Amino acid sequence: MGEGSAAWKGPAHSRAVPISQPSPVELLLQVGASLHAALVVDIHGRIVWMDPVLAGAAGWRSDSPVGRCMEEVLGRLPWLRHALDEALTGTNGVCEDCEEEQRLSAVVVPVFAEDGTQVGACARLRMDGPPKPAAPSGQRADAAAEERQARERLEHQTSLLRATFDSITDGVIVVDLSRRITAYNKRFQEMWELTDEMLEERDAEKALARAVPLVKDPERFVTRVRDAFEPSLTVQRDIVELRDGRVFERKSIPQRLGEAIIGRIWSYRDVTAERHALSEQERLLAAEHRARERLEESFALLDTFLKHAPIGLGFIGRDLRYLRINDALATLHGRRREEEIGKTVREMTPHVAPVVEPLMRRVMETGTPIIGIDMEGEVPATPGERRHWNVSYYPVRTESGTVLGVGAVVVEVTAERRAQAEREHLLREAQEAIRIRDDFMSIAAHELKTPLTPLKLHLQMLKAQADAGRPVSPRHVHKALSQLARLSVLVNDLLDTSRIQAGKLELVREPISLRALIREVLSDFRGTSPLHSLELDAPQDPFVVLGDRSRLAQVLTNLVENAFKYSPTGGTVHVTARRLGSEACVSVRDSGIGIPEDQQAHLFERFFRARNAPISGFGGLGLGLYICRDIIERHGGRIWVESEVEHGSTFHFALPVMAGYSDQ
Numbered sequence: 001m002g003e004g005s006a007a008w009k010g011p012a013h014s015r016a017v018p019i020s021q022p023s024p025v026e027l028l029l030q031v032g033a034s035l036h037a038a039l040v041v042d043i044h045g046r047i048v049w050m051d052p053v054l055a056g057a058a059g060w061r062s063d064s065p066v067g068r069c070m071e072e073v074l075g076r077l078p079w080l081r082h083a084l085d086e087a088l089t090g091t092n093g094v095c096e097d098c099e100e101e102q103r104l105s106a107v108v109v110p111v112f113a114e115d116g117t118q119v120g121a122c123a124r125l126r127m128d129g130p131p132k133p134a135a136p137s138g139q140r141a142d143a144a145a146e147e148r149q150a151r152e153r154l155e156h157q158t159s160l161l162r163a164t165f166d167s168i169t170d171g172v173i174v175v176d177l178s179r180r181i182t183a184y185n186k187r188f189q190e191m192w193e194l195t196d197e198m199l200e201e202r203d204a205e206k207a208l209a210r211a212v213p214l215v216k217d218p219e220r221f222v223t224r225v226r227d228a229f230e231p232s233l234t235v236q237r238d239i240v241e242l243r244d245g246r247v248f249e250r251k252s253i254p255q256r257l258g259e260a261i262i263g264r265i266w267s268y269r270d271v272t273a274e275r276h277a278l279s280e281q282e283r284l285l286a287a288e289h290r291a292r293e294r295l296e297e298s299f300a301l302l303d304t305f306l307k308h309a310p311i312g313l314g315f316i317g318r319d320l321r322y323l324r325i326n327d328a329l330a331t332l333h334g335r336r337r338e339e340e341i342g343k344t345v346r347e348m349t350p351h352v353a354p355v356v357e358p359l360m361r362r363v364m365e366t367g368t369p370i371i372g373i374d375m376e377g378e379v380p381a382t383p384g385e386r387r388h389w390n391v392s393y394y395p396v397r398t399e400s401g402t403v404l405g406v407g408a409v410v411v412e413v414t415a416e417r418r419a420q421a422e423r424e425h426l427l428r429e430a431q432e433a434i435r436i437r438d439d440f441m442s443i444a445a446h447e448l449k450t451p452l453t454p455l456k457l458h459l460q461m462l463k464a465q466a467d468a469g470r471p472v473s474p475r476h477v478h479k480a481l482s483q484l485a486r487l488s489v490l491v492n493d494l495l496d497t498s499r500i501q502a503g504k505l506e507l508v509r510e511p512i513s514l515r516a517l518i519r520e521v522l523s524d525f526r527g528t529s530p531l532h533s534l535e536l537d538a539p540q541d542p543f544v545v546l547g548d549r550s551r552l553a554q555v556l557t558n559l560v561e562n563a564f565k566y567s568p569t570g571g572t573v574h575v576t577a578r579r580l581g582s583e584a585c586v587s588v589r590d591s592g593i594g595i596p597e598d599q600q601a602h603l604f605e606r607f608f609r610a611r612n613a614p615i616s617g618f619g620g621l622g623l624g625l626y627i628c629r630d631i632i633e634r635h636g637g638r639i640w641v642e643s644e645v646e647h648g649s650t651f652h653f654a655l656p657v658m659a660g661y662s663d664q
Helices: 024-035 052-057 078-087 137-167 186-192 204-214 218-229 272-308 327-332 353-366 414-467 474-502 514-525 549-565 597-602 624-634
Strands: 039-042 047-050 093-096 104-112 118-127 171-176 181-184 236-241 247-257 260-270 312-317 322-325 370-377 387-397 403-412 510-513 532-537 544-547 571-580 583-589 638-643 649-656
Touching: 024 039, 024 047, 024 104, 024 118, 024 181, 039 078, 047 052, 078 093, 078 104, 078 118, 171 186, 171 247, 186 204, 186 260, 204 218, 218 236, 218 260, 272 322, 312 327, 327 403, 353 370, 353 387, 353 403, 387 414, 414 474, 474 624, 510 514, 510 549, 514 532, 514 549, 514 571, 514 583, 532 549, 544 549, 544 649, 549 571, 549 583, 549 624, 549 649, 597 638, 624 638, 624 649
Parallel strands: 532 571
Antiparallel strands: 039 047, 039 118, 093 104, 104 118, 171 181, 171 260, 236 247, 247 260, 312 322, 312 403, 370 387, 387 403, 510 544, 571 583, 583 649, 638 649
16 A cells, blocks of 8 residues: 555544644644654554554454554554554654565654653554565664654644644634543634633633633523534534624534544634624614605605695706706796706706806805895796796705705795785875875965965955045956956865765766857957967867866866966967867867976876976966866766977867757
8 A cells, every 4th residue: 555545544634733732632643644644642552543444454343443552453563563662662663564575664753742741652654565675774864864854844834733723813622522622722712811821721611611701691602512512513603792792603513533523623703893894784774774765755745745835846956957846836937847857957947047057056065045036037837927036045965964956945926026016106106195295285275375365465455445435446356356266266176176086076968069169268268368369270060069068168278278378488379179080179289388208198197297387387286187187088088188398288188979960
């Protein structure tokens, strides 16, 4: 049998690992494995390990020879037994069996512990050819040198194995069947806080007792370890949790020597960081799951809120694309919200994008909201209508403070703005009314005082003449009556205005010839003003209307008086009557100061006076044209003016003509 034979399996397969101060059996197995020994015996000559092939060659047919005396097992190999006896005395040797054609030869070496105590011997065998002559002394010297080199290699390999064993990150302990610790590494000591003194006796039960207080579940831990002490092919894996929070992953496998189980090996790996990382990962996954559920719930609530909110709401991402938008805001853009999701602000609202995009970017960059921006414009939903909005932009943040985008809130304030404009308009009207009232009170006081002063003077002169017994002067009587007539006109205008406001101005209607009425009114004015002349242009066509004679005469009188009044330098006043379809139109034209174009629309309002006709220069209460408009409109007609500053004015009024009548 050669050394390379598959049948020759030695202690190299025992898996024993060296540690500090190994047991004698362990040391013997280590040395035997390094020498590829076929036979290992202890100091007492008991078999520690024997190759099965060698056992057969020795004639051993019983059970495992381990633990038997070598004399009992090596009965047929006395030469080998003799060599081992020599080796157990501390002597190296080489022996051989010279009786067989295929000789067995062996190198037998003693094995010593680190303290120099011999613990046993190992025999490495080989098969040679026929017997050879005795080797000369030089060859024996070579054999001794080979033996020393083998021992050095053994020590080197033992040191390397020891360093490797102590450097691994797992804590390892080996216990034999008698519950004695045969090997352990430094990492095991560190993990279980065991000193060399605690392990000096190599008693596995005592080491177990010292480890128990560190474990969270001592009873289960002890039970699992003691179950593993019993010989078994079972490979155990479990988790051991310590009271200080550490977590060990434990693996236990049987220790074999050939086919025999000679003990058990435990390895402990500290997986605390891994477990914490896994726990943290599971926590984060759970938190993420909860956050996702909350986010989905939030989005569901947000979608519900967005869908039914009466104001425009939207969420715009950092790339200025709509991520969420409600119907109210989408309607302002003239679209459905589904059409806007994922689209940019510029795509959806190109007309306002240049204004709002910089604002949105500023909110995302600074994290500061922009609140209460007033905007106005037209939208596709209501073309041609000016609408108003109050717009705010808010940063949308995560819990960590990262800005995800911008929330837009658009509140329609068109109704409020219109109401505000109406309030402002009413306020202006009220203020104007107060101003007009104050002006009217001033004007009325002035206008009423103007005729009263000369009237009082003329009456005093008439009284003085009467008291003196002199005849009354007709001139004073005429002047007094003239002032009284003027006062009467002012009072009548005030009364008419009051009646109009109360809706009580009554008309007595009858068929009237406008041409005759015009001539009658104009005849009263002839000779009243040396600076003015009157011209009438009225065709012979009938102009019969249904109306109140005195009220229509009042209108025409007011227009002619105004023509005289506002033509201070004199001139001709033209009165024209003509037919306009079914209407008779009367016009009064002067060459006076005219009326500014921007004030012509207000000319027929109560108390209104054109700015180029102050009370100090022209007098009047500003009621005449207001009364004229009401009278004409009550007759179903209309009144208007055409004027140019410094080029005079023309007042027109038109009344429906009665069919079937001719001038009387």
